[in-house]
Amino acid sequence: MSKVLIKGNEAVAEAAIRSGCRYYFGYPITPQTEIAEYMAKTMPKVGGLCLQAESEVAAINMVYGAAASGVRVMTSSSSPGISLKSEGVSYIVGCDLPCVILNVQRGGPGLGGIQPSQSDYYQATKALGHGDMHLFVLAPSSVQEMASLTSDAFTVADKYRMPVLLLADGALGQMMEPVDFDKISFSNPPEKPWAANGHGGARKKNIITSLYLKPEELEDTVLKRAEKYKLVEENEVRYEEYLCGDADIIIVSFGITARISKSAVNEARKNGIKAGLLRPITLSPFPSKKLRQLADTASAFLSVELNMGQMVNDVRLATECKKPVYFYGRTGGSMPSSEDVYEQILAINGGMKK
């Protein structure tokens, strides 16, 4: 059996288990609850634990405790629940702990809706918690990637000792697609000599804390973390480039909308318009270097998102405003069709797009 038909949420859960994650702490919220259900069913069979917490706040702090004591651990939620986790995420960053967090985005703000959205882009890439911090943010665009990027998430989290956020949406979480788990390589958790899990009399005590009252000490930890972010940016930026080489108009889009944009690019090519697609797979760090290069050859960019224009500003910064950067988006749970996106390409091509 190579391919299985599986929901995006379940693909994440299965990939996490195959990555050696044996601990899941969560709280139900649509549209990601299948993960908790899959974990509850599967974890006891592999000697792991799925614990339903009393809140997202408690769940992320259980993750904090588990990560601090040295195990591979994850949690998942959807937009309103992710907001609640932000306190814990900040502490996890402040203690340089590895863990994986999945946000299956739904429309907001507030209780919002339950249909697919990308309106947490700012939160995910700029400030999922207080303080001078970043997460490593991966954006899958298929169920296969929901699985493969979950594996990558655990690897990167452990390698750099930082939390990794998988930024998906309701469509990717709920849809079924074929997944070939045999094509994914899974890493083993490394030794974690820094973990607080009882020193056994064999080493000095380990303290996991984010508290530094002396400004120079805190500055030092933040500077060290900034060095780490630099290293991550050098080594871990991921994107998919589709027909960008000779493209006049380049769509920048991630996740579910990247697929829709790809169809629109194909339609444009059929009709003689040189369109291309740059799909950021890492949203943080952002593929700025690549976009800077493309700004020399393309004549315009179009950011397609399920929000009112968030990533578009990162595209503008990356391209240093050398070329016009347009935006097209739907929000509230609505999804554009590839025809809608194609019309945007036509408008840019005809000089009509504002």
Added chain:
Amino acid sequence: MIVYKRPESLSDVPMHYCPGCTHGIVHRLVAEVIDELGIENDTVGIAPVGCAVFAYNYFECDFIEASHGRAPAVATGVKRTHPDKIVFTYQGDGDLAAIGTAETVHAAARGENITIIFINNTNYGMTGGQMAPTTMPGQVTTTSPYGRQKLIQGNPIHVCEMLSTLDGVAYAERVAVNNVKNVRAAKRAIKKAFQNQIDKKGLSIVEVLSTCPTNWGLSPVDALKFVDEKMIPFYPLGVYADRNAMGGDEND
């Protein structure tokens, strides 16, 4: 020969607590118990936010500093992934009974096999003496300057009484550290709370009535008297729950 010495599990560093504060006594009692049970190598402590935020500097075991009120959730994360280790939290009244009420109540309801050392000094010490969920009726704090009034600030919480109603709680005892007799009783309670964890009985909590001379505006001696005359009548000492809540070793 009796030698009065620092417990092995207590670090040889100066503590930051105010003169007359009883945090130091409770730290020492916890360290003595860890020594006597021989569990230092396998113990992970969870520090709170509050006056005891630096508890990790004072014990020789591994420590994790939690965010405000979340220590029971962090402890759950450690204990559930390392059931063979001894996990304890050390929390104050604002941390445990205000911002962390949900985490406390649910860890207790689940019967997490952990030990909680709970310091009740009727106010927020670290931020300078504000009203806590344990501030007593009529008691003056910086945020109840006319005395805590039922119709304005509402009623305080009796933590041991509340938690003793939950099936997952193996042991809940309220003790005080205002005189020698009470200190000795407090140590017995703390030891039992750790032994229960070794015996897998469920959640154990020891509520310690403590002094805060700085914020109470009392001398250390008067603060001890305050515990005796004001706190103990309102927060009666005693055992509120003592049972094998989670089945103990029968689960093995």
Added chain:
Amino acid sequence: MTEKIILAGFGGQGILFSGKKLAAAGMDKDLNVTWLPSYGPEQKGGTCNCSVILSDGDISSPIISSPDILIAFNIQSYDKFMPRIAPGGMLFADSTLIDKKPDRTDITSYFIPATEIANEMNMNKMANVVMLGFFIAKTGLFDRDYFRSCITDSLPASKAALREANGKAYDAGVSYAEKV
């Protein structure tokens, strides 16, 4: 080739199951497939639908605004999705539960009293499988025998009676297609 199919009806009619069988059959033929259910409070209101896309190319969005094919199992679904069928598309409706006929001339409509047929065979939970037999026979989307085995083989061997019943329901749908 790309086929966008919406299956819709009440919860408990096997809507999601039927959609999964179509998607799985496509996957085993090396097609790209997506299956997307309606989710959230909607599923508690009694109605239920899923979107299945089968394609030999990339599938952009799993969401179908305008289906090529609608398979409807109740009047609410018919009312909601029939007007959205793409011109040149097809409607498959359970005429036991849907007493309307579309006034559109740009789509082809097929009716089968799937629930009645299933009830007559004492298999009142298998109207969906009767419909699938009918649907496959009319469209030729998959080989009849191949898709029959997709349905029966997906059931555990320990449930031989259930396998047989599903096979019979499927065959009844195929036979009906040959008659009308």
